[in-house]
Amino acid sequence: MSRAAPSGNSRTAPIFKLPETPTAANPIPSSSPAFATPAHPIRPFNAAVAPPKTSILSILLPPATLRPLAFRTFTKKHSLTLTSTALQVIATFIGRYCGTGWREEGLAEKVLEEVAKAWKARSGGVIVDGEKSELKDILNNLEGSMSGGRVVAAREPSRQNSLVLGSSQNGEVSHTRLGLRPNPLGREGSQSSLALSNLEVEDEEEESGMRDPRKWLKIIGAFEQPRLVYNVAKKHFDRDPNKPSLLPPPSHKTQVFRNRYNLIHQRLLRNESFQAPTFETSKPSLRRSSSSLATAQQSYRLTPIANLLGRNRSSHMLLGLLTISPTGTLAINDLTGSIALDLTHANPIPEDGAWFAPGMIILVDGTYEEDDNMTGGLGGKGGVGGTIGGKFIGFFIGGPPCERRATTLGLSGKTGEGDVTAGGGFGWVDFLGVGSERAVGFKMRKFEQRSIRAPLSEEGGLGRGRMVIVGEVNLDLPNTLQALKKLLGLYAAESEEDTPMTFVLMGNFVQHAVMARGGSGGSIEYKEYFDSLASTLSEYPTLLQSATFIFVPGDNDGWASSFSAGAATALPRKGIPDIFTSRVKRAFAAANAEAEKEKGAKSDGEAIWTTNPSRISLFGPTHEILLFRDNITGRLRRTAIKFSSKPELSDDVEMMNNPPPAPSTPHPASEPPFSPLNNQITPPNPNPNLNTTTDDEITTNLHASRKLVKTILDQGYLSPFNLAHRPVLWDFTSALQIYPLPTAMVLADTEAPAFCVTYEGCHVMNPGSVVAPGRRGVARWVEYDVRGKVGKVREALF
Structure with missing residues (x-):
């Protein structure tokens, strides 16, 4: 029995009715009227109706109009x-895809917003360059x-954002977004944002596993650190x-x-002592009167050495490198x-208060004074780029003042933990x-508060938020x-939840350069030393399972000592090769x-053999801990240089707490450069049976x-010496820069006393040797x- 084909006036359920369109009457009849095939196929009730595509008339949008x-x-916003x-490039894109409605309908503003977010997600920098491939x-x-x-987010079968790149293979999608990490969506129909920061953390990651501060720990070697150069023209890196x-x-x-x-010159010009006021009443000089009004209106100016020509017997302040000339005299x-x-x-x-050695940048x-007897040549009145005739008689010498980390990064707040200011x-x-x-600091500090800011034990112990630093092992x-x-037994006795997250062991791991046959032994004996270390560490499996052990080499460690024979090696230097440390890594794998x-449960304790120097990043840029092993004190x-004269202590000469001299102290009295509360020299638990330290020695x-x-922090450089005394690798010196100041710095120097000192907000620690010198049976x-x-x-x- 044949059925009549349904017509437009037939009685059908409302859910199956077709939407009314101007072309409701289809002149083309059904291809199979005998089987009652409808002229208009019925769509499923759950099918999404695609919105009609609106044609866009492309226009030529001038960049000046969009500016x-x-x-x-x-x-203003980003x-x-x-x-x-x-x-x-952006104006051409908006004119092509937004057309005439780019202004009236606000289409261009939404496009600009998404492009700005995507650029920040890729960490492309503060300058958006159209010649780069990122844009x-x-x-x-x-x-x-x-x-x-x-800008719409098209819904795909893979439930991923429309900005996801890659093809689907076997149901899996290659997640490659605008600089984003993969973030699969567990709920059907969920849509992710079109632009997220590459370090933003979703709410799902705030689980118990991510609250372990060691999850946010990252060791950055000297050869992995970004090589940044300060651009004088752009005043940027x-x-x-x-x-x-x-x-x-x-x-x-x-x-x-x-x-x-x-780098030091721009840092110096940012200091308030070198910023000229609106007006001046007296000539800037180091000798100042006691009048507070005159003091507040003075500032210092730097004179290039080339500008000294023709200015005989005039006072100046120079900033330059202290060197030894070929004639054997000092020069700047x-x-x-x-x-x-x-x-x-x-x-x-x-x-x-500081050392001054050739190779340092100083203020004089x-x-x-010109030399009228010398004419031409190196000793005469040379031009720019050569040696200036005469000599410069210095009366005061100091290092360039240090700059706090909060000032360098433009952070607000007394402790430098506020938002980034709009200024410099x-x-x-x-x-x-x-x-x-600026990108992730605020969010990382929030995770830090949830991880280690609150005490993890009822006794108020430090818990996981600790680092144990051992020097000269x-x-x-x-x-x-x-x-x-x-040392390890004391921490292994604690509960596993309160175990320190990091143990830092610093070289030299041998007394002599055994790789160069110094002392005794060679490469075989050198490996046996680390095998004995692996046996010692295996006795404390709980520490190996829940902590990260970081090993920093010294000058006597391989392979650098094989050709230096114990002398100063070039900085930065690579870590100890795996051929010697395989047994230690095996101990961690077994634990x-x-x-x-x-x-x-899976344990992820690990041993990392890093470079010298290296940096530890905790919670992104929130904590930066610099690790450096070198006997700097003996080299200084x-x-x-030795000064023959002593300074005259009088009221007419006032120096700021930080050299060089300044008309006003750059730091308030409540914030001295050295924080007395964080200075520790005396042993916390002295033994009366041992040789105690006297007050004079302290x-x-x-x-x-x-x-x-x-000396080190004012120079902002880990090796402020002549290259003949401490060679460096020229293309990797950016890893030796101490700018901005780290949150903490480990300066392992066995020739200096063990100390913990805070200077300009940077906490510097020297663990010394693990075996306290001159004290029998004392571990430090x-x-x-x-x-x-x-x-x-x-x-x-012990």
Whole structure:
């Protein structure tokens, strides 16, 4: 029995009625009327009706017309800077896909918003450059999400965002977004944001596993750190485009000094003592009257060395590199020239408060004197780039003042934990490759508060938020392993929830350069020392299962000691090869396997053999801990210059707490450069049966530690020496820069007393040797509290 074909007037359920369209009557009849095939196929009730596509009439949008809107979105809202090429590319894209409704309907503003978010998600920097491929990739990905001039998120069968790239294979989608990490959506129909920061963490990650602070720990080697160079023209940091090499051309040696000078020069000009006021009433000079009004209106100015020509017997302040000339006399160099330096009558500022050695960048205030008897040549009135005739008589010498980390990054708040201000600073610069302070700092501090800010034990213990730092672990000494067993036994006795998250063991791991046949043995004996260390660590499986052990080499460790024979090796240097440390890594693998077998949970304790120097990043840019092993004190004593005169203590000469002298103290009285509350020299648990330290020795040790810390941090460089005394790898000197100041710094120096000193907000620690010198059966190390940002020298008998 044949059925009649349904007509438009037939009685059907409302859910099956077709939408009324202007072309309701279809002139084309059904192809199979005998089988009652409807003229208009019935769509399923759950099928999504695709919206009609609106045709967009492309226009030619001038970049100048789009500039105000782009400036409001990129600069005002997202603190980004558009170049002219980038504006041209974006204007062409908006004119093509938004058409005439780019302004009236607000289509351009939404496109600009998505492009800005995607650029920040890729961490492309503060400057949006149209010549880079990142912007083109963002626009190409955004093109697939444009519909009717609007940005829409098309729903795909894989439930992924329309900006996801890649093909589906066997039901799996290759998650490659706009610089985003894979984030599969568990709920059907969920849509992710079109632009997220690459370090933003979703709510699902705030589980118990992610609350372990060790999950946010990252060790960055010197050869992995981004190579940044300060651009004087842009007043910003740029990535070095050149490929690094261990044997670079000679021009890179000059670039090492140029980069150091430019970095300190811009830091110095940011200091309030070198910022000229609106008006002045007196000539700037180091000798000032006691009048507070006159003092507040003075500032210091730097004079290039080339500008000294023709200014005989005039007072100036120079900033330059202290060197030894070919004639054997002292000289000071800057980017414009060189001049002989006479420090016969110079007074260091502060008195005996810092070291001054050739290879350091210093500030000298004095008078220039021409030599009328010399004409031409190196001793005459040379031009720019050569040696200036005459000499510069220095009266005061000091190091460039240090700059706090909060000031460098432009952070607000007294402790530098506020938001990034709109003023100066380099908050957008990613110095370590873990995200900039401006992008992820606030969110990382929130996770830090949830992880380690609250006490993890009822007794108020420090818990997981601790780092144990052990220095000079000489494995060829039997007492070292005994001291190490005592140290590890104290922490193994604690509960697993309160185990320190990191143990840092620093070299030298042997007393002599055994790789160069120094002392005794060779490579075979060197490996046996680490095998004995692996046996010692295996006795404490709970520590190996729940902590990260970091090993920093010294100058006597392989392979560098095989050709240096114990002398100073080139910095930075690589870690100890795996051929010697295989047994230690096997001990960690066995401990993790045992924990997984007994507890059923996977353990992730690990041993990391990093470079010297290296950096520890905790919660992104929130905590930066610098690790460096070098006997700097002895090298400073051998190479530093000696002053014959003593400073005259009078009211007419006032120096700021930080050299060089300044008219006003750059830090309030409540915030001295050295924080007295965080200075620790005396042993916390002295034993009356041992040789105790007298008060005079404690004062001397405190002065020596402050002198060392001030010298290094003011220079902002880990190796402020002549390249003949401490060679460096020219293409990797950016890893030696201490700018911005780290949150904490481990300066392992066995020739200096063990100390914990805070200077300009940077907590510097020296663990010394694990076996306390001159004290029998005493193990010494430093315990650093990440929550309080303070270290403590600890001792124990073994």
